[in-house]
Amino acid sequence: MMINSTSLKPQKLSPMLKKIFLGITTSLITFSSGIDLTLAADPFRTTDPRPIGSQTEAAFKAMFEQGNYKQTQNYLEKAKLQEPNEPLVYALLAYLAYQSQDFNALKSYSDQTLQSAKLLSTKDPLRGNLYIAVGLFLQGGHTILTEGTLKGAPKALKTLQEVLKSLNVAEKINPNDPELNLIQGYMDLLLSLNLPFSDSKEAIDKLEKQAKPSYLAYRGIAIGYQTLGQSEQALDYTKKALAQTPNHPEVLYLKAQILADQGEKLKAATPNTIPAQLQEAQQYFSQALKQSDQLPKRLVAQIFYEQCKNLNRIDNQGRPCDPLRDKIKDADGLWGPISSQLPPL
Structure with missing residues (x-):
């Protein structure tokens, strides 16, 4: 990771914590691709694939390839029953709760994301720690939303430090994993756009060279360049994303x-x-x-x-x-x- 969590201080982060947590909470669930349900279940890896349930995969396809949130929710309701141990199911449901401003549901699904991720970590330490990070970040986003930046900043800072630790554990297992690099790339980029001592270029390179699926990496890079005020570069990467999901x-x-x-x-x-x-x-x-x-x-x-x-x-x-x-x-x-x-x- 580019960010040293020990250097983060509440008084420095308080004015920007809400933007960081809400931005990354939104972006952390934007990291999958729709694929043919008759093919391999893992949208990230061509080797050593991990099994993902068909209803969860269908939800990916609806949300990330088609942008159909209504259909996504239908698939996720089925996934809760058929694939109850997949943490991404609850992360996606947490995001839908955020969109509807249902903060009680956001808290519940954030907790379930973390719980299922801890169970997954005993079988698949890399993915388990990735989703532990996602679950913690969803909890941090809930804290900022419900308690405000001033009161929630110390809690959110502690959560951020735990998120970075979990991602570091996953990185030690396989630093080249495409799913890891997508999640970590989004996080590094959003932190770098808000914290002056971090490096946006390194995060963009990670997304472009190591993250999969490509169209979501391109979308993240476009948002990064947009935030940096580099509109031509942002347009270039938006066009690349639209070439795959027009x-x-x-x-x-x-x-x-x-x-x-x-x-x-x-x-x-x-x-x-x-x-x-x-x-x-x-x-x-x-x-x-x-x-x-x-x-x-x-x-x-x-x-x-x-x-x-x-x-x-x-x-x-x-x-x-x-x-x-x-x-x-x-x-x-x-x-x-x-x-x-x-x-x-």
Whole structure:
């Protein structure tokens, strides 16, 4: 690991712990690929594969290849019954709970992730310690969400140190493992983007050269470059991710964000022009929202809000983006409406 946990101090981390924990909690479950269920069950390894249950694998395919959260939840409910000892089942359920802001469920599934990971570690120490790290991080994310950064910072810092220890144990077993490098690469990258003494380039290299599946590594690298303000590099890696998952709504949304940011900066420099990037961003926002009914409503609301703001930049109108967003976010149920029922712009 690039981060020395003994050098982390609560007073230094407190302002950024929420961003780090929520960012990594989201990203840690974004590390698998959809594959044909008739083939090998391990989406990471071509040699020494680990068995993953068919329902869990189907959930991977629905979430990470198709971006279909609604279908993912259906598969996970079956996986709880058929594959109750797979920790990734509970990590994914924890993420769905986070999306719906159900913090009691988030805590329960975080605990179950950790418990099942400890059991797995007796049979498969590498994967077991990986998911111990995931479970601990989910618990840390819950602490920050429910207790706030100031009160939760000391607890979260202790949790972060335990996460790093578990990942170090897994790394000693096999530093070249693709699953390890994907999880660790995401974590290193997000830490490096928030802590000034760490190295983003090393994390990006790890994701690009050693992590699998590739499209999720590319997606993580694109987010890293976006955060660093290097939009052209971010676009390059978003295109690589889309080459493998061309209809994934969250990757389409990521590309829209990058283009919208480019266009906003260009328009600020030349106010009387409409940069092509704004128009292109609008197309990608629209493509992402075509699948609105398979995404959590809070995510749909955010994509819609950013599309609304982008359209205001294009035609200089004053659409009330905030209340339109809240109309989606405050609707009943977990999932977004079908695209034809989104508020008109």
